[in-house]
Amino acid sequence: MIICICRGKSDRDVNAAIENGATTVRELQACGIGDQCGSCHTSLRAMLAAAAAKSAESAESAHPCPACTSASVPAHVTA
Numbered sequence: 001m002i003i004c005i006c007r008g009k010s011d012r013d014v015n016a017a018i019e020n021g022a023t024t025v026r027e028l029q030a031c032g033i034g035d036q037c038g039s040c041h042t043s044l045r046a047m048l049a050a051a052a053a054k055s056a057e058s059a060e061s062a063h064p065c066p067a068c069t070s071a072s073v074p075a076h077v078t079a
Contacts, residue, residue: 003043006036014044018051 001011009032017031025044029035034044 003047004033004036004040006039007032007034009033011047014047015051018048023048023052 003009003011003014013031014028014033017028017033022028022031025034025041025048028044028048034040
């Protein structure tokens with residue numbers, strides 16, 4: 001789906017830029033996405049927020065708290 005009509009950039013282009021480290025609309029603009037009329041900025045912000053939420057969710061599930069995953073939690077931790 002085309003996100004940036006001025007530059008003809010698709011959701012795939014935007015997602016690729018985000019996967020390569022873009023975290024702001026300004027950084028996407030440096031990639032040639034959303035740097036003309038600005039009508040796509042709302043969509044770009046939504047895509048950036050979704051990627052950030054997904055990244056945070058992955059980070060939380062990838063590195064659980066050792067105390068939460070241990071079978072036996074010491075009494076001083078639960079007190």
